[in-house]
Each structure stands twice: as C-alpha cells, then as structure tokens.
Amino acid sequence: MSSSDPQRAGGPPSRLTTIALIGAGVLALAGGGAFYLASQRAVRPSEPGTIAVRVGDKSCEPMDLTVPAGRSVFEIENASNRPIEWEILDGVMVVEERENIAPGFRSQLAARLKPGVYDITCGLLSNPRGKLTVTASAHSEAEKVKPPLKAFIGPLSEYKVYRALRSNRMIQAVGALSTAIDAGDMDAAKSAYAAARTVYRHVEAVSGRIADLENAIDPVATYLAGREQDPAFTGFHRIEFGLWHEGSVTGLKPVADKLEADATTLRDRLKAVKFEPVDLAGNAAREARRLAEGPVISGDNLYANDELVEFAAAVDGLEKPVSLLVPLLAEASPEMAKATTDAFAAVRAELGKLSGSDAAPVIYSDVSPDARKALAADLVALADAIDRINPALGLE
Amino acid sequence: MRISGLVGASALTFVLTSGAFAQEASLDLVEPIAEYKIYVSEKLAKLVEDTTAFTDAVKAGEVDKAKELFAPTRLSYEAIEPIAELFSDLDASIDSRADDYEKAEADPEFPGFHRIEYGLWEKNSTEGLAPVADKLLSDVKELEGRIASLTFPPEKVVGGAAVLMEEVAATKISGEEDRYSHTDLWDFRGNFDGARKIVDLVRPLIADKEADFLKTVDANFETVDTTLAKYKDGEGYVTYDKLTDDDRKVLAAAVNTLAEDLSTLRGKLGLD
Numbered sequence: 001m002s003s004s005d006p007q008r009a010g011g012p013p014s015r016l017t018t019i020a021l022i023g024a025g026v027l028a029l030a031g032g033g034a035f036y037l038a039s040q041r042a043v044r045p046s047e048p049g050t051i052a053v054r055v056g057d058k059s060c061e062p063m064d065l066t067v068p069a070g071r072s073v074f075e076i077e078n079a080s081n082r083p084i085e086w087e088i089l090d091g092v093m094v095v096e097e098r099e100n101i102a103p104g105f106r107s108q109l110a111a112r113l114k115p116g117v118y119d120i121t122c123g124l125l126s127n128p129r130g131k132l133t134v135t136a137s138a139h140s141e142a143e144k145v146k147p148p149l150k151a152f153i154g155p156l157s158e159y160k161v162y163r164a165l166r167s168n169r170m171i172q173a174v175g176a177l178s179t180a181i182d183a184g185d186m187d188a189a190k191s192a193y194a195a196a197r198t199v200y201r202h203v204e205a206v207s208g209r210i211a212d213l214e215n216a217i218d219p220v221a222t223y224l225a226g227r228e229q230d231p232a233f234t235g236f237h238r239i240e241f242g243l244w245h246e247g248s249v250t251g252l253k254p255v256a257d258k259l260e261a262d263a264t265t266l267r268d269r270l271k272a273v274k275f276e277p278v279d280l281a282g283n284a285a286r287e288a289r290r291l292a293e294g295p296v297i298s299g300d301n302l303y304a305n306d307e308l309v310e311f312a313a314a315v316d317g318l319e320k321p322v323s324l325l326v327p328l329l330a331e332a333s334p335e336m337a338k339a340t341t342d343a344f345a346a347v348r349a350e351l352g353k354l355s356g357s358d359a360a361p362v363i364y365s366d367v368s369p370d371a372r373k374a375l376a377a378d379l380v381a382l383a384d385a386i387d388r389i390n391p392a393l394g395l396e
Numbered sequence: 397m398r399i400s401g402l403v404g405a406s407a408l409t410f411v412l413t414s415g416a417f418a419q420e421a422s423l424d425l426v427e428p429i430a431e432y433k434i435y436v437s438e439k440l441a442k443l444v445e446d447t448t449a450f451t452d453a454v455k456a457g458e459v460d461k462a463k464e465l466f467a468p469t470r471l472s473y474e475a476i477e478p479i480a481e482l483f484s485d486l487d488a489s490i491d492s493r494a495d496d497y498e499k500a501e502a503d504p505e506f507p508g509f510h511r512i513e514y515g516l517w518e519k520n521s522t523e524g525l526a527p528v529a530d531k532l533l534s535d536v537k538e539l540e541g542r543i544a545s546l547t548f549p550p551e552k553v554v555g556g557a558a559v560l561m562e563e564v565a566a567t568k569i570s571g572e573e574d575r576y577s578h579t580d581l582w583d584f585r586g587n588f589d590g591a592r593k594i595v596d597l598v599r600p601l602i603a604d605k606e607a608d609f610l611k612t613v614d615a616n617f618e619t620v621d622t623t624l625a626k627y628k629d630g631e632g633y634v635t636y637d638k639l640t641d642d643d644r645k646v647l648a649a650a651v652n653t654l655a656e657d658l659s660t661l662r663g664k665l666g667l668d
Contacts, residue, residue, distance in 0.1 A: 082495050092485045100566040112668075125488055125496045126505070150421035150550065150667065157429035158547040164434065276423070324547060 050075045050108070053120070053130075055084055055101075060122035063130040069115045069140035077106045080123050088132060089119040115140050144331045146394030152277035155324035159280060160271075162320050163203055167267035170199040174263045177239070178256035181249045189252075190243055194306070196263075197236065201313035202320070203270060205287035210269050216262050220300060235259055237301075244303035278395045280321040285386040288318055292379035297372055305363035308355045311375075315351070318382070319344050325389055332392045336385075343385040347378045421666035425550050428597035432553050435593055436476045440540040443472040447536045451529035454512055457522045466513060467579035467632055473509075473536075474586025475593070477563060478556025483542055489535045493573070508532055510576075517576035551667040557594040558662075560587045561655035569648050571636045581624060581633035584647075588620055591658065602664055609664070613657055619650040 050073045054061040057080045076086045078101040087097040088111055095118060096111040113134045120130040143151075173196035180188035200207070200218075208214055217235045224230035228241055234255055242252045275283075291314060294300075301307050322340060330337040354371055356362035390396045446469040453462040473480060473491065481487040488496065490508045497503035501514055507528060515525045564587050567573050574580045595613060603610065623643050627634045639647075662668050 085496075087484060089484055092483050094482050094484050094487070097481075099563065121484075124498055125492065126498060148421075149423070150425075153421060153423065153425045153429060153550045154547040156423065156426040157433065157550070160426060160430035161433045161437075164430070274423075275426070 049073070052077065053086070054079050055086065055123050056080055057123065058127055060120060060130040063122070063128075064133075065120070065130065066133045066135060067113065069113060069134050069137040071110060071112045074109045074111070075106055076101060076109065078103050082123070084123045085121065087121040088113070089121065089129070090116065145392070147328050147332075149277070151328060152280075155280060155321075155328075156275050156277065158324050159275065159321045163206060163270045163273075164267070166199045166202045166317075167207075167263070167270050170196055170203075171260070171263045171267060173199060174256070174260045178253070178260050181239075181252045181256045184249050186243065186247075186249065189239075189249060190304075193236075193239060193243060193304075194309070197310055198313040200236070201310050202317035204314060205283050205317055205321070206270060206273060207266055208287065208290070209283075210266070210273075213262060213266055213269060217259065217266065221302070222298070235262070237303075240301060240303045244305075277393075278390050280325055281386050281389040281395075284318045284322050285383045287314070288379050288383035288386065292376040292383070296376045296379060297369075299364050301364065305365050306361075307364035308351060308362060308367070312348070312351050312355075315344065315347055318386075322386055322389070325393065328393055329389055336388055336392050340385045340389065343378075343382040347375075347382050350375050350378045421550065422601070424601050425554075425598070425665060425667075428601070429548055429550050429553050431597050432594065433548050435597075436479050436543060436548075439472040439476045440543060443469070443476075444533075444536055444540055446472065447533050451533045454516075454522050454529040455526045459516060459520060459522055462512070462522065463516050463577070466509075466516065466577060467574075467582035470509060470579075471582055471586040474583045475590035477587065477590065478552060478559045478594075479543060479546075479548065480539060482546075482552060483539065486535055486539050486542070490532065490539065493575075508535070510574075513574060513576045551662055553594065554598060554665055554667050555659075555662045557591040558655055558658035560591040560594075561651055561658055563587055564651045565648070565655050569644070569651060574636070578635035578637055579633070580636040581627055581639070584620075584624060585633065588617065588624075591654070592617055595658070595661070598661070598665060606664060609657065609660075613654065616650045616654045616657070620647060620654075623647050623650070 051065060051067060052075050053065070054077045074086075076098060078084050081103050083100050083102050085097060085099045086101060086107070086109065088095040095113070096109055098107045098109045101107045113132075115134050115136040118132040118134065120132050122128065122130055173192055177189060177192035177196055180192050207217075215232075218237065219232060219235060220237055221227040221230070221233050221241070224233050227233070228245075233241075236259065238255045239252055239259070242248060242250070242255075291311065295307065296311065299305075299307055301310065322344075326337050326340065329340065354362060354367055354375065446465065450462060450465040450469040453465055481491075488507075491510070492506075492508060493510055494500040494503070494506055494514070497506045500506070501518075506514075509532065511528050512525055512532065515521060515523070515528075564584060568580055568584060568587070571578065571580050573583055595610075595617075599610065623646050624633070626643065627638060
C-alpha cells in the first residue's frame, strides 16, 4: 500500500530485501540431467515475525492463522511428497500465491492484506482449505476513510476502458445507421439510431462536457434560432427528425456521415480526458442533476418520443463510475454504500413504472408533468447520494 | 528426485525495495492499466474463438486437427496468465496439471487443457474427451465474462510481468507444463509476449529514471527472442526436446534474470 505505511517506513532506508529465495542456489535443468548454475544466492534468514505454514499430504499446519492487517511474510514448507502451489484466496480470487514449491522445500511469500477472512490452500485441490483471519489495525482503519491514491488507479482505469469500449461501439452503430440511411431502409435506420443513442447515453456524463463536439452531435432544435430549419440543426436529432417526423431518409446521408466522423473524434477526445479520483462521483452527480433539470422535465427526443429508454441507458452510464467506487465506499461506510445502491434502484423503479410494457411502451409525450417531476426528484436524490461519496472517501 | 521441483524452488527470487525508497503510485498508471485490459480483452476474444475450434475438433474425434490446434490455442491464455489465474477455480479447471490430483492422470477430476493434451498425445485418442472439451469451452467463456467485469488491480498487472517469467522459470524450463505434447516453446512465446507487453505499457513512466534497468530487460528479451527464433517452425515452434542444452541454458539464464529484474517493477512504480 502506501509508502507511509508505518510497518514499512521504519525499515533501514537502503535495504534491498530478497525475501523469497528458497532452497539451493543451484538451478537444475532437465536436458540430459545437466545441472546449470544459473543463480547462486544466499538464503536470506527469515524476517522477524515470519509466519510458518507447513503443508503436509492432507492439510496445512496450522489450519487456522490470524495476522494483523498490513504486510505479512509467510514461509511455506512443503512437507508433502508432491510439488505444491500455495494460495491465499478471497472467495475464488487469488490474493497472493507461490507456485511449484518442491517437496522438502520452503518458499516465502510477502502479502499486504486487508482485514477479512481468507482461505489458504493446502496442497491437492481436493484437500480441505485452511483459514486466514486478518484483523484490523489502526492503519487499515485509517485507510478505510482515506484510501491511498493508488486505490483509485483501478477504478479510473476501468472507467477509461468503459469509455473506450462504448465509444467504439458508438462508431459501429453510427456506421450502421449511415449504411441503413444510404440504403433507404427506414426500419434498419431506426434500430441503428436507437443502438447508437444507447451507447451515447452511456458516456454522455463525460462527452456532454466536451462543448464543441456536443453542439455538433447532440443539439436540440429548441435551442436553435431557426429550430428544425436552422443550419446548425445537425447530428442525432436531425436524423431523428428525418426518420420519425418526416418519415424519410431524404437529406440525411451527409448528416450521418458527419455524425460518423464526429463519433470518431469523440472517441479520441474521450480517450484523452484525464480523470482525477474526485471526477468519478463528481461527474456522475452533475449529470444526474442535468438530466433532472432539463431532459426529464422538457424531453429531449421530440420526434421519437423514446426518452424513457434513453434515460434508462443514461442511468446505466451514471452507475458505471459510481459502481467502481462502491467497494471502497462499502469499507468506509456500509450505510452510504447501501444508500447509493438504493438510490439507483429507486430511479430504475420509477422509470420502470413509467415505461409500460415491451409490447406497449409509453411514449414520453404521454408522461404527465407530475410524473416527470417525480422522476426528476428521484434523480436529484440520486445526485445527493452520489455527492456524499467523495467526502466519505477523504477526497474533498 | 523431481528435477522440475528443484528448478522451481531455486528460480523464484523476489526482491522488494524498502518502503522508504519506494515512490508513490501515480495516476499516470491509469493509462497503461486501461490499455492492458483492452489487450487482455482482445486475447480473450481470440482464446474463445480458438478454443471453440479446438474443442470442436476434439468432439469430432479429429485427433490430428486437435493436436495441431492445441498449442496455438493456448498461446492467448499464456499471454494473459497473470490475470487469468486470479480466478483460482477457473485456473484449476482450465490449466491445472495432473500433479494437483490425488490419482494424477487417472483421476476423473483431472480437467482442462492438460487432460485433453494427455488424451491426444498419450492415448492418441479423443475417447471420453467430449465432456472435458465442453467444460473447457464453457470455462473459457466464463473467464472472458468475469474478466470483462473485473477492475484490474494495478499491482497484479505490473507484477504480472515478473509472474510470467517466474512461471517460465518454475514450470516451463523443465518441460513440465506440456509434458505430453512438448509444445512448451509455444507457451514460452505467450508468456514472453505477455511480459513484454506489460513492460512496454509502463515504459513511458520509467523511461527517464530507469534507463539502465530497461536496457538490461530489453537485452534479455532480445536474447529470448533470438534463441526462440532458432526453433521456429511455420507459425509455431518445434517440440521442446529439440532444444539444445546450450540454448536451454541461455534461456534459463535470461528468464531468471528477467524474473528477478521484473520483480522490482512494482516497487519502481510505487505499487508494493
């Protein structure tokens, strides 16, 4: 974990610690029984506090271990008659492992463990597993409410992957839309349009903040002086207007081609966006409020009237970055983690209530102002819940 | 005495820098970790595609075709092993060896690639392998699904470069991994490619401060490449027994040095 870990900071400053050197320094090679001296190193004496685990034919000794959170060094002795792999498991996930410890040999393994109960493997896959209990320390408790910076690298990376995959899919869907328009195939064009809008909604919390592109991809006629006749009326809604209002693909091909080019630019721009840890929740909360104030009240898709489907996609897009923080939040404040999950469920339930059935979907122009306000209120409550995440993780 | 065991035990060396000198992990790691996940996802898509063809051949009783597809199919798996083996249940069902089971090869629980390998090469038959093949394909698909929803732990990604080289040192140099087919050189290729990918992704973060380190690592990767190239056969490699003792020594030395050097990568990036 962080270099401020008290267990590490106290060590001799220039120490280069070879910790898992085992057995002989002789490397034996299979070829013709030749032995090859590849690396000769002294076995490092055990660190103070090394935890010994002896793996026999049928079980570990001990089968039950307790260590404090933080760094622990285990010394595994293979007292069975087969090569073994030794693993620390959290459910099915491997936390740390040492492979191929030969019979009669010892191997050391350093692990930095969070509080919790883990399994340890004991030789054959069919052998019973032992238990490793990691108890909380002052340091681990402090890290719960202020995780180190590196705890956010995984979530930030995952959200970056999500944006990359979504924006690639959007390029594909817009390509299919363009092809369908070219072929004059209205049904294919409408379904490609819907597919492209879904992935667009997934990333809108980020893309919506890239103003120049947003004005090319997603302008609505309401905000343009000449409304539908305005030359700046382009992008998705221009195509929506053609397909649903005019019932024709006439004049849509150049719009679709431009949208395709813009989708590619969007992918590259999204790739370049650098997120800080605060942005994961911050951006999602901002987008939830934007949806509540604008699109939910006045509608976005004036011609297709399929806002309810798109709002559901938008909620999925909000949940992705937030869900990446939930494991950290669950440690800092289980109640808050639950409140966040509940707030998402409440918005989805409200959307479900309004949406009708698959056979008879409700169009948004039939959703009453009061019902829209109720949905907006749920989104604001969601934004409020998300806004509590950063302070809970020591990010503000 | 099991020679393989000796190799494994002695080759595993880990050097950790002390906390006082380890630098703080930086958000510059976000980019390489994200790129790595995309790399892994592409390899998994290929693994599912190749495993489908491989298991189809097994189920159709096409022994020769299945033998031909075995090693190339494993290539993608071997390249992403540091992530694939994070799921202990799937690692066991896809890639465990006979040693992990009480009755070894005769154990009805012995599954996965190596169970099929055993049937194809030792028995020259696909008899009884259809359910094993079905299970393997469904496990590989399950792996793809789980990895898709996995947030990659940065220390596992960066540490993965060393893990791959340790794998080679511990279980590959001995020819133990693919003990029935002797296609180990293919697996080497996958492991090296996977390790090199990780080094290349984090290279910009350490290029200035660790130029000498990178030079040494690159030189060892070069040695491995040059040595492996001698054994190239079509798209793949000759069987492992064709490797001369001298080349085996050259590979072992390069692998051990790489395993040791790359084990410091986590520390250099503040991830210990």
